[in-house]
Amino acid sequence: MTDSPTPASDVPSPRRRAGDPASAVVARLAVLRTRITALVERRRAGDPTAADPLRGLYLSDEAIRHHLRRPGDGDPPPLADDGSPEPTEGPSPAGEPPRADDRLPRLAQRLGLTELDTAALLIALAPDLDRGFEPLYGYLNDDVSRRRATIGLVLDVCGLPATHAAARDRFHPTAPLSALGLLIVEEPERPFLSRSLRAPDRLAAHLLGDEAPDAALDGHLRPLPASPAAADAGDGGPLAHRLAEHLDAAPLTVYLREHREGEGLLCAATALRAAGYGALHYTPVPVGHTDGHEPGGEGGAGHGDHAAHAAERHGAAPHGPVRELLREARLRGCGIVVSELPGRPGPLIRALSVRDVPVLFTGARPYDPQWSDRDPLVLDVERLPSGGVEVWSAALGIDPADDPGFDLAATVAPYRIGGERIHRAARSALALAALEGTPLAAGHLKRAARQLSASGLEQHARRIRPAVGWDDLVLPDEPLDQLRELARRARHRDRVLGEWRLSAGGGRGHGVLALFAGESGTGKTLSAEVVAADLGLDLYVVQLSSIVDKYVGETEKNLERIFTEADRTDAVLLFDEADAVFGKRSEVKDSHDRYANMESAYLLQRLEAFDGIALLTTNLRANIDDAFTRRLDLVVDFPFPDAGQRLALWRRILVHVPCEEGIDPGSCAREFELAGGSIRSAVVTAAYAAADRGEPVTGADLLAGARREYRKAGRLVLDEVSW
Known part of the structure; x- marks a missing residue:
């Protein structure tokens, strides 16, 4: 140019x-x-x-x-x-x-x-x-x-x-x-x-x-990462620079399939900039509108399809002011980057397939030859490494040699973001610190990074904002060490599996998978929340009732939506009572067995390609298929607490509860064999009784709560037990 x-x-x-x-x-x-x-x-x-x-x-x-x-x-x-x-x-x-x-x-x-x-x-x-x-x-x-x-x-x-x-x-x-x-x-x-x-x-x-763009493009144009700092931060990978060499020689129409949201845009922006072009980031559907499809939908003809075909038949530009867009690109000497493709992008691809303007489409869907008879150059965007400490330091305006007051490397390691997203997270973190009137802290960075990972998982899972820490866990040393190892794996998976090339190959993802096995109330869900809090991520508990469907194939579709969304989100995915969907395959005696085995086979394949963090919990480890166990990174057994651990649990749960002076839950810990969840329920029962009287919790309240939990479990309560 x-x-x-x-x-x-x-x-x-x-x-x-x-x-x-x-x-x-x-x-x-x-x-x-x-x-x-x-x-x-x-x-x-x-x-x-x-x-x-x-x-x-x-x-x-x-x-x-x-x-x-x-x-x-x-x-x-x-x-x-x-x-x-x-x-x-x-x-x-x-x-x-x-x-x-x-x-x-x-x-x-x-x-x-x-x-x-x-x-x-x-x-x-x-x-x-x-x-x-x-x-x-x-x-x-x-x-x-x-x-x-x-x-x-x-x-x-x-x-x-x-x-x-x-x-x-x-x-x-x-x-x-x-x-x-x-x-x-x-x-x-x-x-x-x-x-x-x-x-x-x-x-x-x-x-x-x-240079104000055509009014017809209002709502269709969005900014791209364009500052040199943003470009250098993500680099765009080797593909961007190879593509730039070809764009420098002649304009191309390219489809960039991205594995994670934002990677395709970064690659396209880097390639156009390196080739000497500006960039117009075009979204066919304006903000606040819909083309009649669910995001990312591929199947079936919807209202948006009929509208596109009708527009094409009458000579109108499909999916937005394409004529004005091309004219704007020609006037400025820019390339075009198209994201958020409509359900049927064929008319749009045909309309933008011109010889004098480089056009780069980005999307997560595989290219379908049925979309258009004018096939663009189809390329897979490489998995971009997460931004290093130097990139985050530059975005935050911190000298890498200075001490920010917290471990910056450990704080940003779990987040798989790069390029402009790092700068956006840094700006949000600095704004949060300024609002609170405090120096920048790890918590500000975690909140800002989580905000960028807001996802559609809430349609199928319950979101938990972790508010616990390692001190809230009362576990033996072995499971506690395994949980810390799980957090380490989540932080360093891109380096170990990607840079050090220790992935097993065969299209396997860089995900971290673990199984938490133990009786009800032994701390499995709490441990998942602690791991998510340590990583600075949200925890999403999958509602199995919302994904299991009586119709053949619907369960797999629901699970695929969850896995796809989790792949592009920095979050921890928790399948509670996982044996409902990860159970053992059985001998095929009728069609029900065959379809149940098909679900298990799908899950086995999908877990291998998963890039996120998934935790499975079960009360009966023996119910989990051995093939699933082989694919897990860790299996953490949660034992039933002994008397010493039960006493520690009683005291930990009572830390913030107003109690009468000299209260000691040791008697309850010795006499009542309760798991952590039941102990918490007993304390809640005691707290309600004390709140109703307007007095602190007494030993008698704790005893009454413990007895109630014993009866709920169908166990015999000894009358001689007293405070």
Whole structure:
């Protein structure tokens, strides 16, 4: 690209000027006015009706005789091979020599326009830029009401005969001026030479230095990461730089399939910038609208499909103002990045498959050859590594050698984000710290990063914002060490499985999978919440009732939606009572067994390709299929607490409860064999009794609560047990 591209961050942008393009247009109009004036004087010299104030409103006998005597305006100058006029007396309508801030010749060079094309644009634009041209055009058109340029007027000004085939062809609908959206030939019912010419307002604004995008694109254009810091932060991967080399040679239409949201946009922005292009980030469906599909949906024809097909049949641009988008890209010398594709993107891909503008589509769906017969170049975006400490330090404005007051590396390790998302998270974290009036802390970073990972998982899972820590766990050393190992695996999986290439291969993902096995109330769900809190992630508890369906294949579809959403979200996924869907496969005796085994086979395959963090809990480990166990990274057994652990649980749960002085739950811990969940329920029962009296919790309250939990479990309560 020879022209300076418009930065992607300027879309949409405030109005700004580079140099003074408007003065260059004014200079060209002055030259054109000289040419028009000479043509008007030439016409007036032999026109007996020139002084008639009603000329152009009616035809007098004298005017008719004049037209009968005048077959033409004289012999035109000779023509060049391409239909452009050879040099004549006086300057050409386009004006010369071009100035450095003159955008018209640069636009003509970039789009391959001829001198006649350039002159036609300027002649058509003149009345929109200078009202003084209107009466002159009315006179030359022999109709005071027709104050715009016509095809015949352009040919007259350029000294071309009306019968020149090459010149007439420049106004054909398939010629560059019309095809590129730069010139509109109106009134097709009129004779060819009398048809009015109109240049879009956006073209006039661009030539004057106005970079505000076309109003038709309002709601469709969004900013892309464009600052050098944002680009260097994510780098875009080797693919972006290889793609840039090809874009530098010739524009391409590319489909970038991304594994994680944002990777395709970063790759596209990096490639366009490296190739010397600006970028227009286009979303076919404006903010707050829908095309009739669920996000990411692939199947079935919906309302959006019928609308797209109807638009195509009637010649309308499918899925938004595509014509205006292409014109904007051509005016600025930009590439186009399209994200959030509609359910059926075929019409959009066909409409944007042009040879002079690079167009990069991004999406998570695999490319379907049925979408379009104009296949783009299909590329898979590499998994981009998460941003390192240096990137986060730069985004936060911290010197990597300085101590921010917390472990920055450990804080940001669980988040698989890069590029502009790191800068967005950093800005949000700094804003949170400023709002609270405190120095930046790990908690601010975690909250900001979680905000960027807000997902659609809440449709199928219950969201838990972890508010616990390692001190809330009362477990033996072995399961506690395994839980800490689980957190370490989640933090460093990209390095170990990706950079160090220790993945098992075969399309396996970089996910972390663990099974928590133990009796009810032994702390499995609480442990999952503690791990999520340590990683700074939200915990999503999958509601099995919302995914298990009696219809064949529906359960797998529901699970696929959950896994797909979890893959693109930084969160911990918890399948409580997992043996309901991860149970053992059985011998096939009827169709029910066969379909149940199909569900298990699907889950086995999907878990291997999973990239997130998934935890399974079960009360009966023996119910889990051995094939699932083999694919797990960790199996953590939660033993029933002994007397010492039960006492620690009683004391831990009573920390924030107002109790009478000298209370000691040791008797309850020794005499009642309760798991942690039951102990918490006993304390809650005691607390309600004390709150009703308006007094602190007593030993008798704790004893009553423990006895109730024993009875709930169907166990014998000994009367001699007392406080």
